Amino acid sequence: MTTNQNASRPFDLLSDSIGKPVLVELKGGFSFRGVLKAFDVHMNIVMENAESWENGSPKTKYGKIILRGDNILLISP
Amino acid sequence: MTTNQNASRPFDLLSDSIGKPVLVELKGGFSFRGVLKAFDVHMNIVMENAESWENGSPKTKYGKIILRGDNILLISP
Amino acid sequence: MTTNQNASRPFDLLSDSIGKPVLVELKGGFSFRGVLKAFDVHMNIVMENAESWENGSPKTKYGKIILRGDNILLISP
Amino acid sequence: MTTNQNASRPFDLLSDSIGKPVLVELKGGFSFRGVLKAFDVHMNIVMENAESWENGSPKTKYGKIILRGDNILLISP
Amino acid sequence: MTTNQNASRPFDLLSDSIGKPVLVELKGGFSFRGVLKAFDVHMNIVMENAESWENGSPKTKYGKIILRGDNILLISP
Amino acid sequence: MTTNQNASRPFDLLSDSIGKPVLVELKGGFSFRGVLKAFDVHMNIVMENAESWENGSPKTKYGKIILRGDNILLISP
Amino acid sequence: MTTNQNASRPFDLLSDSIGKPVLVELKGGFSFRGVLKAFDVHMNIVMENAESWENGSPKTKYGKIILRGDNILLISP
Known part of the structure; x- marks a missing residue:
């Protein structure tokens, strides 16, 4: 496989965003804001x-949440 | 794989929530509250x-239930 | 993997319910009652x-049925 | 795996139904009757x-048909 | 696995239908007729x-087509 | 496996169509025309x-596009 | 497998587009423009x-985003 061509693959960007605020938009049209843990x-x-x-x-305010990945449309750090 | 970068991965948070009340929101728009077993x-x-x-x-009140994972949107401990 | 942390995992609960009446709710909004075999x-x-x-x-009354798992929302013993 | 606990698993029930009339209900709300081959x-x-x-x-009457499994909601022998 | 119990499994029926006219009904409600190649x-x-x-x-008339399997509801030889 | 019974399997037909105009119909009801590369x-x-x-x-006219396979209903060379 | 017949497979075209502006159309009907990283x-x-x-x-303007692949209909460099 030669599909991961550089140092900033999608999951690397997620790693770099741990501890920081992110926006997560879901397929259903609404979204979540919070700190990625x-x-x-x-x-x-x-x-x-x-x-x-x-x-x-x-x-709605939540404390900690687990969001299932298959609902996610995009994540923006 | 370097995607599990810290001690609190999604399934670890579930493990920590066993025996405690959780909120489970489903894709269809409704939700369940109960104790995670x-x-x-x-x-x-x-x-x-x-x-x-x-x-x-x-x-609706239930006793024990099994919820299939593929319906789940989020779990909040 | 350390995700199966205790003696009562989802499929164990199903095993314990064999021979007993269960409620099965489907994604489409309706449900089935019967004895889990x-x-x-x-x-x-x-x-x-x-x-x-x-x-x-x-x-509708049925005798025996096979329900495909991917339609299931929840099972309550 | 200890999930197949008895002699009458879902696919065993299908095996036992070969050559017999069955009702197959689909996700879309309609159904088929015929002899399971x-x-x-x-x-x-x-x-x-x-x-x-x-x-x-x-x-509609058909002769032989192949029904794709992923459309099936339930099969009743 | 003991699920393929006889000489006429679903894919065997497809093999037997090569070169013959078939009806293919799709999930979306419409269908195709043509010779299975x-x-x-x-x-x-x-x-x-x-x-x-x-x-x-x-x-609509087509010449040759490739139909993706995941759209198919049933095939009738 | 004995399911690929002849010289013209679905992906072989795609191979033969490289460099030629094709029609691609999508699940959502619209379609694309262009040269398969x-x-x-x-x-x-x-x-x-x-x-x-x-x-x-x-x-809409595009230059080159990548179409994800899971949206495709049919391809006609 | 003989399905990857030439030097310009779908993921190769993505590789060639890194660092360049792309249009990404989603299944839901809207789209994103930006530089593929x-x-x-x-x-x-x-x-x-x-x-x-x-x-x-x-x-809406975003900085960096991760788009989940399963929402994508097409990518045009």
Whole structure:
């Protein structure tokens, strides 16, 4: 395989974002903001101080959450 | 693989939550509250004293339930 | 892997429920009640005296059925 | 794995039903009746004298059909 | 595995149908008629003189087509 | 495995179509026309001079595109 | 396997596009424009200066984003 061509693959960018705030947009149209704590190979992620957002405004505050990777559309550090 | 970078991966957080109350939100928009008893690698989970919630109010009481992992959006300890 | 942390994993709970009545809720919103006879690793299950339920009332009586696991939302013993 | 606990697993029930009439309900809400001739590990099945049913009445007669397993909700012998 | 119990498994029926006209119904509700030329393990199939059908009447004529297997509901020789 | 029974399997037909114009219909109902340049085992394909079509008329011109295989309904050389 | 027949397979085209602007159209109907920075075997991609587009006009500016591959319809360099 020659598909991982440089030092900044998708999971490397996730690694670099641990401990930092991220935006996670889901397939269903809403999103979460919080601090990225951890992730695994399925892109399941752990966030702290997570807050769901809908139509541009915060909706629900959570403490820690595990988001299943298969719901995720994008992650922006 | 270097994707599991710290001591608190998603499944570790689940392990730490066994025996404690958790909120499980499903893809379809409703959710379950109960005590996390067990889980497996597919994120199938066993809950006790489980109760389904819809639009902010409890809907149905269950005893023990097995929730299939592929329906899950998030788990919050 | 350290994800199966205790004696009552999801499939163990299924094993303990063989021969007993269970409620199976499906993704499409309706459900089945019957006696759990068997299951496999895909969570395909065999039920006896199965009856489908919709909106809180019984709908169709079946004898034995095989339910494909990928339709299942939850199983409650 | 200790998940196949008894002599009547889902695929065993299918084996026992070969040569007999079965009802196959699909995810989309309609169903097929016919004689089960064969199946494979994906639950793809071959039926003879198959007839599709919709809203409780027969719709289309087929000879032999192969039904892809991933469309199946339940099979009742 | 003891799930392939007889000489006429689903893929055997496909093999026997090569060179013959088949009806392929898709999940989306429409269908194709044509001569089956080939298939693979994903149930991707090659048809010749293929014609799409919708609501009981022919719609579009194609020459050769490759149909992806994951769209298929049933194949009737 | 005895499922690939002849010289013209689905991926062989794709190989024969490299460098030639193809029609690719997608699950969502619209389609692409262009010259097939390459493909891989997931049926991801590269097209050149690609043009999207909707309801029988061209919609958007692209140069080269990569189409993910899991969106594809059929390919017609 | 003889399915990768030439020097310009889908992932090779992605490799050649690193550092260049790309258009990524998603299954849900909207799209992203930005500079391709990296990708992996799941077609998860990293973009820089990413901007989402809807109905022909830019919608939201992002810095870096990770787009999950399973949402992608097409990528055009």
